[in-house]
Amino acid sequence: xxxxxxxxxxxxxxxxxxxxxxxxxxxxxxxxxxxxxxxxxxxxxxxxxxxxxxxxxxxxxxxxxxxxxxxxxxxxxxxxxxxxxxxxxxxxxxxxxxxxxxxxxxxxxxxxxxxxxxxxxxxxxxxxxxxxxxxxxxxxxxxxxxxxxxxxxxxxxxxxxxxxxxxxxxxxxxxxxxxxxxxxxxxxxxxxxxxxxxxxxxxxxxxxxxxxxxxxxxxxxxxxxxxxxxxxxxxxxxxxxxxxxxxxxxxxxxxxxxxxxxxxxxxxxxxxxxxxxxxxxxxxxxxxxxxxxxxxxxxxxxxxxxxxxxxxxxxxxxxxxxxxxxxxxxxxxxxxxxxxxxxxxxxxxxxxxxxxxxxxxxxxxxxx
Amino acid sequence: xxxxxxxxxxxxxxxxxxxxxxxxxxxxxxxxxxxxxxxxxxxxxxxxxxxxxxxxxxxxxxxxxxxxxxxxxxxxxxxxxxxxxxxxxxxxxx
Numbered sequence: 001x002x003x004x005x006x007x008x009x010x011x012x013x014x015x016x017x018x019x020x021x022x023x024x025x026x027x028x029x030x031x032x033x034x035x036x037x038x039x040x041x042x043x044x045x046x047x048x049x050x051x052x053x054x055x056x057x058x059x060x061x062x063x064x065x066x067x068x069x070x071x072x073x074x075x076x077x078x079x080x081x082x083x084x085x086x087x088x089x090x091x092x093x094x095x096x097x098x099x100x101x102x103x104x105x106x107x108x109x110x111x112x113x114x115x116x117x118x119x120x121x122x123x124x125x126x127x128x129x130x131x132x133x134x135x136x137x138x139x140x141x142x143x144x145x146x147x148x149x150x151x152x153x154x155x156x157x158x159x160x161x162x163x164x165x166x167x168x169x170x171x172x173x174x175x176x177x178x179x180x181x182x183x184x185x186x187x188x189x190x191x192x193x194x195x196x197x198x199x200x201x202x203x204x205x206x207x208x209x210x211x212x213x214x215x216x217x218x219x220x221x222x223x224x225x226x227x228x229x230x231x232x233x234x235x236x237x238x239x240x241x242x243x244x245x246x247x248x249x250x251x252x253x254x255x256x257x258x259x260x261x262x263x264x265x266x267x268x269x270x271x272x273x274x275x276x277x278x279x280x281x282x283x284x285x286x287x288x289x290x291x292x293x294x295x296x297x298x299x300x301x302x303x304x305x306x307x308x309x310x311x312x313x314x315x316x317x318x319x320x321x322x323x324x325x326x327x328x329x330x331x332x333x334x335x336x337x338x339x340x341x342x343x344x345x346x347x348x349x350x351x352x353x354x355x356x357x358x359x360x361x362x363x364x365x366x367x368x
Numbered sequence: 369x370x371x372x373x374x375x376x377x378x379x380x381x382x383x384x385x386x387x388x389x390x391x392x393x394x395x396x397x398x399x400x401x402x403x404x405x406x407x408x409x410x411x412x413x414x415x416x417x418x419x420x421x422x423x424x425x426x427x428x429x430x431x432x433x434x435x436x437x438x439x440x441x442x443x444x445x446x447x448x449x450x451x452x453x454x455x456x457x458x459x460x461x462x
Contacts, residue, residue: 128425
């Protein structure tokens, strides 16, 4: 057994040097973190299969045999209905509110906006198309960021691919462990986006206890941005950490520069939950958009998928006009740990160094 | 139930009809101005009774069950039924 507390089973089984996993939508971040000794997981959801394939090949050219993966949001539920039926369900009062917001704030109508995205069973076929790319490209790790990956576990394992699943509830973790998933990512509610209601410090130890005696490893996600979090995750029995928000403000990230600066300037309480984007609570940086839906007289956001259908055009208009105060990004409460825009490799190295300082402190070794 | 697609088969399983369940659902969401153009997940929970309809999709099989008589849904959810993936359906009588 290694005396290095950061050399975990994740390192043994995947060949990474440090148990730091980076989820990011930018391929450059994935390559940088993987080459710095961690594991990069590319957020592939919403990409066209040909774009996903191109990004996978780009990453592989830069990381060689080092471990990396792709995260897809395979669905866990869907409702029937076509776009026309759903459009008719949007109340006129909501349409008037959005029209008024555009007029009052000089938000332009979008030019050439494209409505796409699958509904109903089409969601399943779209997810299958993306999964096929992962199989064809022999991606080392498939991470399912939403639904259970159990249905493809056997095929993936036969192809030499590892299967990871992200969970927000203990019961989801139990099902994934029973299905033989290789890594369960226990993600607490302080994470960015939407991951459930259970806090990281409650969720992770419970999932670790479930996985004991099985082949499944557990990663700690939600609120992780630094070495203190990494040390705490290892102390809770996790094999490493799953991180997301911290990579948004790296040099390699494609996140807009003004949003990177906003991430640096934000406090934990600036990562709010709002239903104004999608109809579902998504943790994100506060913006004029989220504030507008909190004003007196503002209607309650509609349920998914009606809310994104209602606001799709205005949001595209905001993006095209680059109305920065109205734009935002999903972000977790760990945003408070971002103090500068840095190279991704530096983030990895400082996280490891800070974690080792914490282990020294616990062992009674004086820390400079 | 939903019409069959090219890789889908719907069929009725009487052994499921009326069984009480809870389920963890969700799907992806994407918009350009607020997610950088990337997709994020929505998670949601349901409680109701199985209608008995199953949907099998693709190879390897992806198994889905239809839930009706919904008594617990996400806020403002206004569909009478929802299809949920079998892995995240929990029977109340087990």
